[in-house]
Each structure stands twice: as C-alpha cells, then as structure tokens.
Amino acid sequence: MDRAHLTAGSSSTQDGTKDGTSGFSGYELDLDLNRAIDLIRKSGAQLVGLQAPEGLKRAMPALARQIEKETEAKVIISGDPCFGACDVDIQLCGAVDLMLHLGHAELGDGPENVIFLEARMNEDLKEVAAKAARVLKAKKVGVTTTIQHVHKLGQALDVLKEHGILGSVGPSGGRIAKAGQVLGCNYSAARALDVEEYLFIGTGRFHPLGIALATGKRVVIADPVTGDVSEIDTDPLLRRRFAAIIRARDAKRFAVLVSKKPGQERMEMAERIKALGEACGREMFLVYLDNIEPDRLVNLGAEAAVSTACPRVALDDAAKYRIPILTPPEFEIMLGESKWEDYRFDEIE
Amino acid sequence: MDRAHLTAGSSSTQDGTKDGTSGFSGYELDLDLNRAIDLIRKSGAQLVGLQAPEGLKRAMPALARQIEKETEAKVIISGDPCFGACDVDIQLCGAVDLMLHLGHAELGDGPENVIFLEARMNEDLKEVAAKAARVLKAKKVGVTTTIQHVHKLGQALDVLKEHGILGSVGPSGGRIAKAGQVLGCNYSAARALDVEEYLFIGTGRFHPLGIALATGKRVVIADPVTGDVSEIDTDPLLRRRFAAIIRARDAKRFAVLVSKKPGQERMEMAERIKALGEACGREMFLVYLDNIEPDRLVNLGAEAAVSTACPRVALDDAAKYRIPILTPPEFEIMLGESKWEDYRFDEIE
Numbered sequence: 001m002d003r004a005h006l007t008a009g010s011s012s013t014q015d016g017t018k019d020g021t022s023g024f025s026g027y028e029l030d031l032d033l034n035r036a037i038d039l040i041r042k043s044g045a046q047l048v049g050l051q052a053p054e055g056l057k058r059a060m061p062a063l064a065r066q067i068e069k070e071t072e073a074k075v076i077i078s079g080d081p082c083f084g085a086c087d088v089d090i091q092l093c094g095a096v097d098l099m100l101h102l103g104h105a106e107l108g109d110g111p112e113n114v115i116f117l118e119a120r121m122n123e124d125l126k127e128v129a130a131k132a133a134r135v136l137k138a139k140k141v142g143v144t145t146t147i148q149h150v151h152k153l154g155q156a157l158d159v160l161k162e163h164g165i166l167g168s169v170g171p172s173g174g175r176i177a178k179a180g181q182v183l184g185c186n187y188s189a190a191r192a193l194d195v196e197e198y199l200f201i202g203t204g205r206f207h208p209l210g211i212a213l214a215t216g217k218r219v220v221i222a223d224p225v226t227g228d229v230s231e232i233d234t235d236p237l238l239r240r241r242f243a244a245i246i247r248a249r250d251a252k253r254f255a256v257l258v259s260k261k262p263g264q265e266r267m268e269m270a271e272r273i274k275a276l277g278e279a280c281g282r283e284m285f286l287v288y289l290d291n292i293e294p295d296r297l298v299n300l301g302a303e304a305a306v307s308t309a310c311p312r313v314a315l316d317d318a319a320k321y322r323i324p325i326l327t328p329p330e331f332e333i334m335l336g337e338s339k340w341e342d343y344r345f346d347e348i349e
Numbered sequence: 350m351d352r353a354h355l356t357a358g359s360s361s362t363q364d365g366t367k368d369g370t371s372g373f374s375g376y377e378l379d380l381d382l383n384r385a386i387d388l389i390r391k392s393g394a395q396l397v398g399l400q401a402p403e404g405l406k407r408a409m410p411a412l413a414r415q416i417e418k419e420t421e422a423k424v425i426i427s428g429d430p431c432f433g434a435c436d437v438d439i440q441l442c443g444a445v446d447l448m449l450h451l452g453h454a455e456l457g458d459g460p461e462n463v464i465f466l467e468a469r470m471n472e473d474l475k476e477v478a479a480k481a482a483r484v485l486k487a488k489k490v491g492v493t494t495t496i497q498h499v500h501k502l503g504q505a506l507d508v509l510k511e512h513g514i515l516g517s518v519g520p521s522g523g524r525i526a527k528a529g530q531v532l533g534c535n536y537s538a539a540r541a542l543d544v545e546e547y548l549f550i551g552t553g554r555f556h557p558l559g560i561a562l563a564t565g566k567r568v569v570i571a572d573p574v575t576g577d578v579s580e581i582d583t584d585p586l587l588r589r590r591f592a593a594i595i596r597a598r599d600a601k602r603f604a605v606l607v608s609k610k611p612g613q614e615r616m617e618m619a620e621r622i623k624a625l626g627e628a629c630g631r632e633m634f635l636v637y638l639d640n641i642e643p644d645r646l647v648n649l650g651a652e653a654a655v656s657t658a659c660p661r662v663a664l665d666d667a668a669k670y671r672i673p674i675l676t677p678p679e680f681e682i683m684l685g686e687s688k689w690e691d692y693r694f695d696e697i698e
Contacts, residue, residue, distance in 0.1 A: 049637070054648055057648040057649050057650075058648060058649065058650045060634075060649065061602065061604075061632070061634045061649060061650060061651075064634050064635075065632070065634070074620070074635075075634070075635065076607070076635045076636070076637045077634055077635060077636045077637065077649065078636075078637055078638070079604075079606070079636035079637060079638030079641075079645045079646075079649065080609075080638050080639050080640075080645070081645075089637075090440070091439070091440075091609045091637070091639075092609075092637050095616075095637065253410065255410075255428075257428070258425070260429075260440045260441075267444070271423070283410070283414070285409075285410045285413050285414070285424070285426055286413075286423075286424065286425045286426060287425070287426045287427075287428035288398075288425050288426065288427055288428060288438075288440070288441050288444065289427070289428030289429050290429050290440075290639065291429075292428075296428045296429070296430075297428075299403055299406040299407060300406050300407065300409065300410060300426065300428065301406075301407045301410060302410075
C-alpha cells in the first residue's frame, strides 16, 4: 500500500493529549507507511519499535504485521500512554534499532534512532474557514493549527483572503516543526505575529486557550471535524487558576514534579522552584515521574504540587487531583514573586 | 538518628506488590539510615535518588530532608509505582549519582549505582510460630518468609524445635538474597527442600499460593502482623486459571507483554511465545510497557494477552482485565504444548 489510511478511534491532537471538549469519533488519517518500510529496509534494522498516541494505538498491531511481512525486522509496540513528541519511549528506543513514532512532528532533540511519521487528517479546511471568516472581527489575523492540518493551511489563508482578511502564519523553529503550528506547551508561532486577532483551526479548547493566554488577544476556533466555529473565553480557566493559587498558599509541603518524558523534563527549573519555595519557608521535595497520576501524589503526602512537566497537567487535569497543582509561573505568583496581573501561560521553549 | 523507624501506611510485601488479603495498617519498619548517610558522604554523590514501594512512599519526603540536611547531596524522589527490587527506577538511576532503593533486597543484577536498604519489620515471630506449630502436620517442615522478617527466622525455627518439628530453610542464590526468602516470582528456597510441608511466615496469600503451586505440598501461613494462622487452598486459583485458559482459546489476536522493569523483562521468552502462537495460527504482537494496566490492552485491541512480566499480573490482577491474561506456561497449555495436569507456576529465575 502506498499510504496507510487509519481510522482513529478518538481524538488525537497534535500533542497527543486527550481532548475533553471534542466529542467526534472516527476520522481518516493518512500515514506514509511506504516511507517507513523503505527506511527500515535501508537501515537494515532487525528490531523496530512502534509508538503512537492513544487515538492511533489500535492501528499498531496491523502496522506491526505489515512491517514484519514486508521487511526482515521484528516489531515491538510501545504499550505505555503517549502524549506527544515530547513523550518518546526512551526505553523502547534503547531496546530497538529503529523507532517509528506515529502522529507527531519532531520536537528538535531526542534519541537519534527515532523517525517521526506525521499523521495527516484529510478534512478540507475551506468550509470551516469561510464560516470562521464571518466571525472574525479584524482584517489582520494570525492563523494557527496543529500538525494534522498544517499541510492544508494554505486553503484557509485563500478563503480568508476571499473574505478580505489578511491571514498570517508564524514561523517554525525550536520545538515547532512547521510554520503556523502550535503545541499545547508552545505558542511561539502565535506570539511572533503582530496581529489583532487569531484563528485556531483544530479540535479541542486547550490550544486556543493557550494562544489567548500567551498573546492576550481574541481567539476564534474553527473545528474542521465538527464544522463548529466558536470563540475562546479565558475567564473560567483564570478563575480556577486563581482559586488553585489561593488554596496552595495554605500548603506547607510541596512536591515539585519533574517529568521523565524527554521533551517535558525541566530539572533545572524544578531545582530553582525548590530553592525559591525553601527560601520562603516551605517544605519542598523533587519528584521524578513518568505519567503524573493522582495516587502518586497522595502516597507521597504532598499538600500541594508544582508541575514542571506538560502545562496540561496543572491546567487541564486539575479536577482529577485532591491537592492544588500549580505551574511554575503560578507558584511565583503564590509566593508574591510576580503579580496575578502578569499571569503568564507556562510554555516550554 | 541511628536507625529510622518508619510507620508504613499499608502492606509492603517483600516483592512490594499490593496485598489484597491483609487488611492491617501501620507497623514499624527499621531502616539503616546511618549507613545510607555514610555511603552518600563517602561516595561524594551530589545527586541522590530515593525509591520505595507504595507502603513506604510517605516516609520519603522526610528522608529526603534528612539526607539534604546531613550531606551535601540533593535528593530526587521516584514518584512512579514500585513493585519490588525487580522494579528499580532505571531513568532515575541514570539521572543521579547514587540511588537508594528502600524496602527490598537486591536481586543480583541491575545498575551499579543502586544501594538496597532493606526495611526490617520488628514483629516478633515466636508467638505466631507457636500457633503455627499446632497446625502443622509433618515433623519436617520447610520454613520460608519475605525479606522484612528474614532476620528473625531463627526465632521461628527455635519455637518449632520446642514443638518437636525440624524446620529447614532453603538456600539463597540467584535473585534470592537470603536463606529462606521467597519472592512473588521465585520459590527456589522452597523447592530446594526435601520436606513434606511448608510454613510461610508473612503477610498476604500470594507467596504461600506460589509455594503450594511450585512444590505441590501443603502450606501453612503464619501472619506475624495479625497473628492469624491459616492453610492455603490452591483450588480457587486453579479453577480461575483453567477458566482463563478456556476463554483465551477463542481469541485470535494476542498481545505478548514484555515489561520494561529490569527484573521483569523477558524479551527472549516473549519472542519464543510469539513464534509459538504464530505457528499455531494466532496473530501475535509484542508490547513493551512499564506498568501493566487494563486500558493499555484495550486501546491496542488485544483479545487476550500473555504476560512475560511479574506472574502476579496474570494471576493476581486478572479481575481488573476484560480480556484473559495468561502466564507463558498457561499459554503452552492453551496451545496443547503441555498438559493441564502439569500446570506450573510461572517463576522468574
């Protein structure tokens, strides 16, 4: 087969995290399997690893069979959760000759034997862009999306132009692989633009929330799967974050969470946060962990936590935890080191 | 402090896995913290890792503070679950100069910068051994326990002798650190003995079940925490395992689970199982994962699984899973490669 057409069972955002707000199920993804087979043959790899986010996991056993049929290699599938290109399975990388990481674009650094096979969504962007054009207020608009749609961004820009709107696209660079792309943890492609308003094309509300918080501008969401167009409101999140900061202020014992995931590990920042907390009379301890789950923190007896891992842990998963979990900038607000008025989104460069 | 006296919040069996059957909470553990402080100072370690099973996790933040106070080192706590000495946190080992692994005895191989600090339970064994003596039927009895009690095994042997029973203790060796010790995955210290009956001193039912299945002999359990003495019955487990084998026989697509945990990884066995299944017309795929959880297997679309990880995954956690999970010997029975009558417990050498 030339390209593998996968039907994904659930949402798979660019950074692979779950998407509470988008209820669609089943869409076509386009994966360049021929390139993968070719790379395996050329490399002479004997043992190949296969990793994918939850929405693509179900496709892996068939891909494994296909690879074993068409090459000499044996395949091992990564069974642990995968939340993005930040979450390459390091132990599997060490165990195999070549690793295929599906559905995400490369972040920039990481193990050398990993090949990133992006999964493209086939949805057309014209219709939803036309619908969005009627909701946009500005004439200069920053256009952003996630990796599955980035190859069709030109369609959206053309449609906006027909409606008299000048769409511009921020640059790639750092952990951003493609122009116009945003990650849950990085909005540099939005921040780089001098525009009055943003259009986010994609699913879920976390990325457009990030754009709004990172830029302070109005953000319109166009969902190419459901066809819905809406506007982001940062107030509910900000109210919840304010409450979390107030709750954490009463805690004496803080866990500072450091992720084992290669693209989420910020050990130096964690050490700085620990020193800062101790200087302000708090008990601080560093905790190194892979998947951050509520029971992990309960067993350690932490009264509050600061997460230096993916910003979604603190911002998107807060309801799962009995204790308040802050981002590093929020912890600085809590200690009075910075002001609530200067709230900033926790981005990973 | 000379020795740290920790109050553990829940059961911590020798191999650290959860103990559904023992309902006690809170007991004193004895840890040689002075030795640890000394080793850290002598090694000049700048960064020290700290890992413990769930029952000891709550003690780690205070230990971390103590170490940071008494040495020059900074401490990082492992936040992931820990199920035994088989489950050393490899990524944390790589990130620190020295790693203290609490509550388990060394398995024999693994990273060189790990120091195992066994946690000893202070419970006296005399009373419960006397109670067990009245339930034992044979005059030659094999005596086994887990690492927390192994230093007090002499007490039990003395009491048995007073009751006219010759207790013997199997040798250490391989992954068994101390004479008389058993692990959830290894009963060599029991199998080595030529006795008619076994006494297991410890908590939980998994270890004595393992002894009974590995030796085919009667096993009496003496729980030094609750003071209860009982006898193991293997029939309920064997009936459940027979049912699992029958259910798995209808499955076409099998996941072969390979653990990332250094002391549970059996890749060669997994490859053999995969080849065996394929030769019998099944679809087989290898899955490499850290903590084996039900949702991992659901997302991959497996209809059944063979676990080459800790035998407890298949035997003790079966109720958590919607699909049947077999041990490698059970899979061989399923395929007709061996007989049900020759059922053997899946031990890791």
